Amino acid sequence: MAPLTEEHQDLLQLLNAAPVGLISTNLEGDIALANAVAAKLLMPLSQDGEMTNLFAVLERVAPDVRLQVARFSPSHGSICNSMQIQVAASDGERAHPTTLSLTVTKIDEGNLIASLSDVTAKYAVQHTLHLQQIELEMQNDKLIRSEQALEAARARYFDLYDLAPVGYFTVNESWEIMEANLTAATLLDVGRGTLVKAPFSRYILKQDAGSFHLLCQRLMATGVTQVSECRMVKSDGTQIWVDLTATAALDSSIPVQRITISDITARKQIEDERKKIDQRLRDQQFYTRSLIEANIDAIMTTDPAGIITDVNRQMESLTDCTRDELIGAPFETYFTDPQRAQAAISLALSNNKVINYELTARTRGGPETVVSFNAVTFYDRDRNLQGVFASARDVTESKRLDQVLNEKNVELEGARLLADIKAQCNWPAI
Amino acid sequence: MTILQFTYPNMGQVVDQLDEHDLDSLDFGVIGFDHESIVRRYNAFESNASGLSPERVLGKHLFSSVAQCMNNYMVAQRFEDALGEHVPLDETIDYVLTLRMRPTKVKLRLISAPDMAMRYVLAQWNL
Numbered sequence: 001m002a003p004l005t006e007e008h009q010d011l012l013q014l015l016n017a018a019p020v021g022l023i024s025t026n027l028e029g030d031i032a033l034a035n036a037v038a039a040k041l042l043m044p045l046s047q048d049g050e051m052t053n054l055f056a057v058l059e060r061v062a063p064d065v066r067l068q069v070a071r072f073s074p075s076h077g078s079i080c081n082s083m084q085i086q087v088a089a090s091d092g093e094r095a096h097p098t099t100l101s102l103t104v105t106k107i108d109e110g111n112l113i114a115s116l117s118d119v120t121a122k123y124a125v126q127h128t129l130h131l132q133q134i135e136l137e138m139q140n141d142k143l144i145r146s147e148q149a150l151e152a153a154r155a156r157y158f159d160l161y162d163l164a165p166v167g168y169f170t171v172n173e174s175w176e177i178m179e180a181n182l183t184a185a186t187l188l189d190v191g192r193g194t195l196v197k198a199p200f201s202r203y204i205l206k207q208d209a210g211s212f213h214l215l216c217q218r219l220m221a222t223g224v225t226q227v228s229e230c231r232m233v234k235s236d237g238t239q240i241w242v243d244l245t246a247t248a249a250l251d252s253s254i255p256v257q258r259i260t261i262s263d264i265t266a267r268k269q270i271e272d273e274r275k276k277i278d279q280r281l282r283d284q285q286f287y288t289r290s291l292i293e294a295n296i297d298a299i300m301t302t303d304p305a306g307i308i309t310d311v312n313r314q315m316e317s318l319t320d321c322t323r324d325e326l327i328g329a330p331f332e333t334y335f336t337d338p339q340r341a342q343a344a345i346s347l348a349l350s351n352n353k354v355i356n357y358e359l360t361a362r363t364r365g366g367p368e369t370v371v372s373f374n375a376v377t378f379y380d381r382d383r384n385l386q387g388v389f390a391s392a393r394d395v396t397e398s399k400r401l402d403q404v405l406n407e408k409n410v411e412l413e414g415a416r417l418l419a420d421i422k423a424q425c426n427w428p429a430i
Numbered sequence: 431m432t433i434l435q436f437t438y439p440n441m442g443q444v445v446d447q448l449d450e451h452d453l454d455s456l457d458f459g460v461i462g463f464d465h466e467s468i469v470r471r472y473n474a475f476e477s478n479a480s481g482l483s484p485e486r487v488l489g490k491h492l493f494s495s496v497a498q499c500m501n502n503y504m505v506a507q508r509f510e511d512a513l514g515e516h517v518p519l520d521e522t523i524d525y526v527l528t529l530r531m532r533p534t535k536v537k538l539r540l541i542s543a544p545d546m547a548m549r550y551v552l553a554q555w556n557l
Contacts, residue, residue, distance in 0.1 A: 004481040004530070012481050015531065017498065033531040036499030042533070043526045051526050051533035096503075 021116035027069060029055035029112075041100055041116050044087055054114060058102075061085050065104060072106055079104040079112070084123065099123035167242075169259040170251060175200045175216060178256065187242075187263055189234040200259065205231035205239055215246060219257065223248045229264065241268040297391040298361075298371070301378070304385055306331045306345045318371070318392060320363035331390075336360040336368055348375040348388045361392060370396050433457070436554045442520065442541040445550055459553035463492045465513060467506075470548060479555050481530040492551075499527065500538075500551070508540055509549055518543040529555065 004012065015022060021038030025031050030053050034042075043049070045057045055066040062085045072079045085100040101119040106112055161168065167184030171177050180195040188195070188203055204212045208230040215226045225247045231239045242261040249258050292299055298315035302308050311326045319326065319334045331345055332338035341359055348354040357373040375390035436458045438444060445453070445460060450471075453460055459476030463469045469492050472484045482496075493501035500506055504523060512519035519542040527536050539552040 001478055001481075001530070003478070003483070009482055009486060012531065013486065016528070017495075031533060034528055034533045035531065036497065036528050039526045039528050039533045040499040040502060046526065049524045049526055049535040051535070 019117070021114075023054055023114040023116065025054045025112045025114065026110055027106075027112065029053045029066065029069070032111075038114075038116055041118060044098075054112075058085070061087060062102065065102070069104065069106070069112065074106070075109050076106050079106055084119070096120070165262070167261040167263075169195075169200060169261075171200050171257045171259060173255055173257075175257070178251075184261065187234075187240065187261060188232065189236060203232045205233050207231070212244075215244075219246050219248060229268075232261065239265075241265045295391070297393045299389075299391050300326070300331070301387050301389050302331045302345060303387040304349060306342060306388075309387060315392070318361050318363075318369055318394070320365060320367075334361055336362050344373050344375065345388055345390075348377060348390070349385075352377050354390075358395070359392070369394050370399050436537070436539065436552060437522075441539065441552065442543055442546055442550060445541075445552075446546060446548055459551075459555065461487075461492065461497075461551045461553070462548045463551075464548060467492045467494075467509075469496055471550075475555075476553060479529055479553070480527075505538065505540065505551070509542055512542045513549075516544045525553075527553065527555075 016036040018035055018037060021041045022033075022035045023031055023038045023042075024033040031051060034051070039051065042051055042054075042057050045061060051057060055069075058065050062083065065080065065083070068079050081103050083102045083104075085102055087098045087100060089097050098118055098120045099122075101117050102114060103116075104112055104114045162182040164181065164183055167187045168179075168181040169177055169184055170179040177195045177198050177200055180192055182192065185192045185195060201209060201212060211228065212230055215228050218224070219226045225245060227243070227245050229241060229243055232242050233239055241264045243264045245260045247258045249256055292310075292312045295312060296314065298318040299312045300308055300315050301310045308326050308329050308331055311323055313323075315326065316323055321329075321334070326334075332341035335341035337360065344354055344357045344359060347357070353374075353376045355374050357375075359371055359373045361369045361371050363369075371392035372395045373390060373392050375388050378386050378389045380386055434444065434448075434456055445462070448456075450473075453471060454474035456473055456475055459479055460471060460473040461469060461476055462471030469487050469490055472487045477484055477487070487496050490496050493506045504525070508519060508521065519540055522537055522539045525536050525538045526533050528534065534555060537554040539550075539554070541552065542549040
């Protein structure tokens with residue numbers, strides 16, 4: 001081969017020193033010219049070391065190039081631009097995967113110019129950036145999800161705080177309201193904005209202001225949670241009873257008081273009603289008791305088995321036993337003839353009543369009293385037998401008078417008989 | 431004179447002893463370069479194949495100035511490894527060089543030895 005001219009050598013050196021591979025081919029890919037860098041970059045792709053056709057060399061890694069060239073109908077123009085071609089490692093440990101960038105331009109009806117450059121480092125940076133971008137996007141997604149979760153949690157806590165069945169207040173050391181939940185505002189029938197900066201005591205009923213003031217003092221002095229029931233005033237002047245709990249706390253290192261209020265107005269009304277009913281019941285019981293105690297007869301009640309369940313004071317006198325001693329004891333114990341006494345109860349239970357049944361009551365010391373025993377059975381609302389209501393009237397005096405009367409009658413009868421005899425015999429009157 | 435074959439053993443020592451005239455008579459390319467990769471020997475066959483006169487090559491850095499196409503793991507890295515590890519290198523590889531801008535399949539013989547001042551790339555062009 002003839003030596004090249006200086007100019008040719010300059011050109012040759014320039015082309016070989018170019019940092020990109022340059023290849024000139026026809027439309028079928030047959031390589032006419034290629035610089036040294038092109039040969040170096042394409043060499044790993046050439047299975048047999050032959051490098052006569054660009055499409056054949058690229059067949060394994062970029063088969064589309066041949067198709068794109070075939071389909072490109074204009075007389076000139078860019079066919080592909082910066083197409084990335086991945087080249088696997090081919091020489092054991094020495095080789096590394098590379099990334100090539102291929103640009104093919106049709107320069108006229110029959111020729112192509114291809115430029116080829118090694119963009120492995122650039123691609124690696126891009127790839128790293130891409131991975132970092134993906135990682136950032138994943139972190140961003142994670143942050144968004146965390147933010148959404150926090151927002152959801154915040155909404156839940158908002159609901160829990162605002163819609164709780166308890167009114168919450170945060171007050172400062174001057175007992176001015178700093179914050180209140182919706183329930184608190186609803187309970188007092190005011191807007192939340194109205195509550196903020198208002199003295200908490202403004203909503204305490206005047207009559208309960210003293211006890212509330214003491215509660216505040218105890219909390220400030222001891223730091224121990226204080227609980228109280230007091231009345232608060234709504235915006236329309238109506239009162240509500242609340243169960244109030246005050247606790248000392250720190251809000252961002254600032255001492256505050258947390259106050260909760262629960263509306264117990266309904267419970268209080270029920271309690272008041274119950275108190276009234278209880279009072280009426282106690283009045284009724286007093287009246288009934290008075291009637292029982294006012295009776296001159298000894299009165300008692302027994303259960304169906306004859307066990308004493310109640311007595312009046314006359315019964316205590318009759319038996320010389322206390323009410324406590326009598327209640328729970330068998331009825332017949334306090335009579336001289338227990339069998340007869342038991343029979344009286346049985347008779348009352350079988351006939352529903354006993355009238356003028358004579359019994360003799362006895363005291364612990366021995367004195368006895370003859371009584372006229374009258375008894376009836378009594379029932380509850382459902383007509384269930386509850387026991388026997390009995391009265392025992394002291395008939396001792398009556399019995400004595402009967403005795404005297406009988407004796408007088410006997411005397412009288414004797415005297416009448418003697419008078420008759422004297423009359424018949426004309427005896428002088430004595 | 432016996433024609434020195436491309437595959438001749440101990441080629442490093444043999445080429446080292448050839449004068450420039452003998453070197454130019456070889457039918458394969460010879461590029462001799464020192465431990466700094468500066469080209470010191472460049473025979474006529476290689477000059478003719480590459481199209482570059484010796485004046486344009488001698489005294490230049492082989493891998494960054496004269497033949498960037500060999501500045502890769504297949505050629506340059508092998509020389510650097512052998513030099514760094516103080517081991518001899520004598521390997522023949524298939525390669526593609528551009529014969530005056532035309533890709534041409536060649537065999538390269540890479541020769542280096544710790545006791546040699548010069549290293550060599552021999553190129554057998556399939557012309």
